[in-house]
Each structure stands twice: as C-alpha cells, then as structure tokens.
Amino acid sequence: MTLYILPKEQLPVFVDKLKADFRVVGPVKTETGFAFDDIKQAEQLKLDYPTTILPPKKYFLPQREVLFNYHTSINEKGARQIDTEPVFQDVQPTIIFGVHTCDMTGISLYDKVFLEGFKDEHYLARREQILIIGIECLKPCDDASFCKDMGTLTAPPVYDLHMTEVESRYLIDTGSEKGEELLQKYGEVKLATTDDIRDLSRTLSAKWPRFRHRLKMSRDQLPSLLTINYGAITWDHLGERCLACGSCTNVCPTCFCFDVQDELDINMQDGQRTRLWDSCQLHEFALVAGGHNFRESKASRIRHRFMRKGKYIHQVHDILGCTGCGRCERACLVNITIPGTLNALHDEMQLDANPAAG
Numbered sequence: 001m002t003l004y005i006l007p008k009e010q011l012p013v014f015v016d017k018l019k020a021d022f023r024v025v026g027p028v029k030t031e032t033g034f035a036f037d038d039i040k041q042a043e044q045l046k047l048d049y050p051t052t053i054l055p056p057k058k059y060f061l062p063q064r065e066v067l068f069n070y071h072t073s074i075n076e077k078g079a080r081q082i083d084t085e086p087v088f089q090d091v092q093p094t095i096i097f098g099v100h101t102c103d104m105t106g107i108s109l110y111d112k113v114f115l116e117g118f119k120d121e122h123y124l125a126r127r128e129q130i131l132i133i134g135i136e137c138l139k140p141c142d143d144a145s146f147c148k149d150m151g152t153l154t155a156p157p158v159y160d161l162h163m164t165e166v167e168s169r170y171l172i173d174t175g176s177e178k179g180e181e182l183l184q185k186y187g188e189v190k191l192a193t194t195d196d197i198r199d200l201s202r203t204l205s206a207k208w209p210r211f212r213h214r215l216k217m218s219r220d221q222l223p224s225l226l227t228i229n230y231g232a233i234t235w236d237h238l239g240e241r242c243l244a245c246g247s248c249t250n251v252c253p254t255c256f257c258f259d260v261q262d263e264l265d266i267n268m269q270d271g272q273r274t275r276l277w278d279s280c281q282l283h284e285f286a287l288v289a290g291g292h293n294f295r296e297s298k299a300s301r302i303r304h305r306f307m308r309k310g311k312y313i314h315q316v317h318d319i320l321g322c323t324g325c326g327r328c329e330r331a332c333l334v335n336i337t338i339p340g341t342l343n344a345l346h347d348e349m350q351l352d353a354n355p356a357a358g
C-alpha cells in the first residue's frame with residue numbers, strides 16, 4: 001500500500017487525462033437523483049453524492065446482453081446443425097470512478113459468483129477491462145443505510161485506487177499495480193507525508209460515530225436467525241403487503257439472477273441468445289414446465305430473497321448477500337425493509353421463547 005496526495009483542484013485534470021484512454025463512468029446528478037453514467041466533462045463527476053438509484057453492477061452485468069448469435073441449417077447428412085458465434089458486448093477499457101465501499105463489497109461478491117469455479121467468460125471479458133476507483137464514505141447516504149451493521153464501511157480489496165477526502169486534498173491508496181500505473185501516468189500526485197497520514201487517520205476515526213446501527217442482532221447471527229425463523233409468521237405478513245414488483249432486486253448490488261432467452265429471427269434460421277436481469281420476486285421466476293410454480297406465494301418468494309441475502313449466499317461464498325446500501329428500502333413502495341424484517345424475525349423469536357413477554 002502506497003499513499004499519495006492529489007490536491008482537489010487537480011481532480012478535473014486527472015479525470016480529463018484518463019478520458020483520453022478510457023471510458024470513464026461515475027456518479028452524476030440527474031433529475032431523479034444520482035446515477036452512474038459516462039463522464040463527458042470532468043465537472044459532471046460528483047464524488048460527494050449520497051447514493052445512486054442503481055449500483056454500478058450494470059457495467060459488470062448489463063441489464064440485457066447478447067451471449068452469442070446462432071445459425072441453424074441442415075447439413076449434408078440431413079441433420080440439423082447449429083453454428084454459434086460468441087458476442088462480447090461493452091468490453092472496453094473502463095474506469096468506474098467514485099464507488100462507495102458498500103458497492104465495492106457487491107463487486108467482490110460478483111467476482112466470487114462469476115469467476116470462482118466455473119468462470120463466466122462474458123463477465124470475465126468485461127471485468128478484465130474495468131478499473132475501480134473507490135471513494136471512502138465519511139457519512140451515511142441517508143436514513144436507509146445500514147452499512148455499519150453489515151460491515152461494509154471499509155473498502156474490500158477490489159479497488160485499484162481508493163480515495164479519501166481530507167480537507168483540501170484526496171489521499172489515495174493504491175490497491176493494484178494497474179492503479180499505481182494510473183497515478184504515475186495520469187495524476188499530478190505526491191507521496192503522502194507523515195502529517196498527511198495523521199490527518200487521514202483523524203478523518204477516518206471521526207467518521208464512525210456518524211453511522212448508526214439499525215439491526216437488533218449482529219450480522220454473524222443472520223444465518224442462524226433465518227434458519228430458526230424459516231416458518232415465521234412474519235413471512236406471511238410481508239407476503240400480504242408485497243406487490244411482487246421486483247424493484248428491490250433490480251436496484252440491489254448483490255442480486256445477480258438472470259434469465260436466458262433465445263430470440264429466433266423471422267427467417268427461422270438465425271437468432272441470438274440473450275441474458276437479462278431477472279427477479280426472484282416475480283411470479284414467473286419459479287414457474288417451470290407443466291405450469292408448476294415452486295414458489296407460488298409472495299410470502300415464499302420474499303422469504304427466499306432474505307434466505308439468499310443472509311444465509312444461502314454466505315454458505316456458498318463466505319460473504320453475506322447484503323451490503324446494507326439501503327437501495328431496496330428506498331425503492332419499495334410498501335416499505336418492506338431489510339432491517340425491519342430482520343428485526344421483526346428477531347422479535348418474533350423472542351416472543352416464541354418467552355410468550356409472557358407479548
């Protein structure tokens with residue numbers, strides 16, 4: 001780890017230099033809030049943004065992507081033959097600027113899901129071209145955040161550079177050789193002095209009291225809390241309220257379920273296979289051949305979502321499936337929230353253990 005200093009007034013120069021060789025995306029202000037988008041002018045980049053509607057997952061897993069084109073024909077033996085040609089969309093040198101620590105945690109989960117064991121070639125092709133420049137969160141995004149509960153207030157080691165605003169400068173930590181090269185080639189930086197490091201330490205210490213806890217239990221207890229409460233009445237209550245709209249999963253930095261569809265051209269010979277975001281909260285998600293739906297009720301679908309966030313993903317990838325970003329809470333029209341639900345399960349469990357308390 002090497003720490004550098006970039007004076008704030010040098011940031012636009014740094015961004016403009018990067019733009020000469022990279023697609024640079026980052027948080028920009030829109031009419032409805034903040035969103036990750038292409039930075040056309042350095043001034044558009046807003047590093048002091050609270051949060052974005054969608055996380056940067058769209059650059060790793062696009063909402064819709066063609067996986068391959070295919071052509072069907074009858075060969076000389078009279079058998080049907082299918083020729084395929086892989087397609088790799090949106091693969092270009094890209095810098096994602098200003099990623100919060102919670103969203104970096106989401107990216108680290110994606111890296112495990114798509115690159116450990118079976119490697120997803122489409123994900124890998126994009127991932128190899130993406131550099132991440134993080135920004136340290138010095139205050140919560142808003143009341144929906146519970147990153148402190150989920151342990152995502154510090155950056156996981158997926159960044160190439162990580163910036164912390166300290167008074168009139170950014171202190172920049174290098175997380176990879178590529179990050180170091182970026183600074184050397186494009187940044188007007190100096191090595192941090194002892195005084196700079198002392199100021200950084202003060203800034204980081206001062207941030208923690210600004211974040212509050214919202215969960216009544218520790219995150220380590222989530223897998224057992226969900227296991228014990230598989231049959232809880234809370235799921236039925238949530239199922240009565242849920243609209244099954246799928247907004248919560250669409251905005252989530254850790255949701256990655258997708259649908260795969262074949263689209264055959266009108267000539268009945270050429271077509272393409274596409275991958276699209278899907279949502280376990282939609283009725284059709286668990287609909288299988290014969291019309292059977294193995295998660296017919298909304299209650300069972302909501303429970304499944306929570307089991308994945310707090311238990312199943314952890315079992316497979318050793319990381320919880322929720323970063324505490326609060327996006328699902330902001331998106332849900334009926335105010336179904338992660339902290340509210342987990343606390344309700346906790347209370348229901350206490351009530352079961354001690355009925356007199358009710």
Ligand code: SF4
Binds near residue numbers: 251255323325328
């Ligand atoms: S479940 Fe909600 S709070 Fe957790 S990571 Fe997804 S959107 Fe953020």
Ligand code: SF4
Binds near residue numbers: 241243244281335
């Ligand atoms: S956003 Fe709310 S209403 Fe829509 S599916 Fe998710 S929990 Fe249900």
